[in-house]
Amino acid sequence: MHVIDVTTTKPYQVALGTMLLERTGEIVRGVCGGTRAVIITDSNVGPLYAHIVRESLEHEGYTVSIFTFPAGEEHKCASTLIDALEFIAEAQLSRSDCVIALGGGVTGDLAGFAAATYMRGCHFVQMPTSLLAMVDSSVGGKTAIDLKAGKNLAGAFWQPDVVIADIGCLGTLEDDRVADGCGEVIKHGVIADAELFATLEQTPLTADLIRSDLALVERLIARNIEIKRDVVVADERESNLRKLLNFGHSIGHAVEACANYQLGHGTCVAIGMVAIARAAAARGVCAPDVPQRIEAVCRAHGLATRTACSVDDIFEAALHDKKRAGDAIDIVLPHRVGACSIEHVSLAAFKTLIEDGIQTGANA
Numbered sequence: 001m002h003v004i005d006v007t008t009t010k011p012y013q014v015a016l017g018t019m020l021l022e023r024t025g026e027i028v029r030g031v032c033g034g035t036r037a038v039i040i041t042d043s044n045v046g047p048l049y050a051h052i053v054r055e056s057l058e059h060e061g062y063t064v065s066i067f068t069f070p071a072g073e074e075h076k077c078a079s080t081l082i083d084a085l086e087f088i089a090e091a092q093l094s095r096s097d098c099v100i101a102l103g104g105g106v107t108g109d110l111a112g113f114a115a116a117t118y119m120r121g122c123h124f125v126q127m128p129t130s131l132l133a134m135v136d137s138s139v140g141g142k143t144a145i146d147l148k149a150g151k152n153l154a155g156a157f158w159q160p161d162v163v164i165a166d167i168g169c170l171g172t173l174e175d176d177r178v179a180d181g182c183g184e185v186i187k188h189g190v191i192a193d194a195e196l197f198a199t200l201e202q203t204p205l206t207a208d209l210i211r212s213d214l215a216l217v218e219r220l221i222a223r224n225i226e227i228k229r230d231v232v233v234a235d236e237r238e239s240n241l242r243k244l245l246n247f248g249h250s251i252g253h254a255v256e257a258c259a260n261y262q263l264g265h266g267t268c269v270a271i272g273m274v275a276i277a278r279a280a281a282a283r284g285v286c287a288p289d290v291p292q293r294i295e296a297v298c299r300a301h302g303l304a305t306r307t308a309c310s311v312d313d314i315f316e317a318a319l320h321d322k323k324r325a326g327d328a329i330d331i332v333l334p335h336r337v338g339a340c341s342i343e344h345v346s347l348a349a350f351k352t353l354i355e356d357g358i359q360t361g362a363n364a
């Protein structure tokens with residue numbers, strides 16, 4: 001098992017390993033206290049794991065209630081949040097009790113926002129079951145719901161009391177759900193760790209690898225959590241350095257919106273990373289092999305790197321992104337694999353970057 005310390009203003013640990021669902025009760029007892037717990041999960045994950053988590057918590061003396069919402073990003077919305085809050089209130093949670101997110105990024109974001117707002121904040125435990133949630137969204141305290149105008153437009157920073165990541169859960173993920181998380185894993189390599197990137201080039205993090213070498217997968221995930229941790233600890237509220245984590249996301253989020261959220265997040269991030277790296281290479285910011293290597297590693301992880309969306313549509317969608325500040329936007333440019341910088345550019349310059357970088361075509 002790996003235990004990773006996250007020394008944010010509220011310090012906590014990430015426990016990463018196998019057979020951790022069964023140990024939820026003792027881990028939660030160690031950090032939260034309280035007598036009641038509400039597990040928030042979705043209709044895909046709940047039937048697989050909620051009973052294991054419930055039994056473990058009850059064994060520690062907790063009174064447990066389970067709130068299950070329909071799976072899907074479209075349910076990360078205000079009405080599900082209100083339903084969750086009403087459920088938590090009916091379960092009579094006090095501020096010393098805890099809300100537990102059991103699932104992927106959607107569940108973590110929604111449950112975290114509920115925990116941040118219930119009685120102005122109660123204890124919160126992240127139990128990520130997807131690769132994306134383990135390497136990215138469960139660490140760092142971002143919580144949110146989507147509004148009609150865009151993704152994650154209402155939210156709060158609310159750090160968890162502990163993250164319990166049982167990598168045994170990854171075994172049930174479909175290939176495309178693994179690939180979804182790999183967009184963030186590749187991103188971490190490009191922004192911070194050339195060695196991690198080289199490992200991914202040699203041994204792609206696929207569903208096959210999860211089935212065949214869980215020890216290597218655990219080490220890779222641990223390294224990703226450390227990278228995310230280091231950035232978040234340096235800049236918890238995203239005033240500067242944390243923006244590095246948006247590498248590939250300004251264009252990626254826009255492609256996601258243009259495609260009506262029918263493309264996986266990992267694919268959209270891959271399209272965004274390759275596009276911005278191609279634009280950076282065209283300006284001499286990085287060598288031509290940087291976009292080539294990023295594109296090759298994305299493809300090796302099953303991620304498409306071209307889009308059917310037009311430059312105009314992508315640019316239009318990017319205007320609604322919360323990373324925009326007036327008539328400018330912060331973007332992340334790669335200088336080499338393992339080192340990026342944050343640049344504040346005008347919207348006109350951003351459009352030129354999209355034009356220079358985006359590859360239109362059939363593969364997404």
Ligand code: GLY
Pocket residue numbers: 136137139140142238242245246
């Ligand atoms: N996923 C980007 C961040 O947590 O800042």
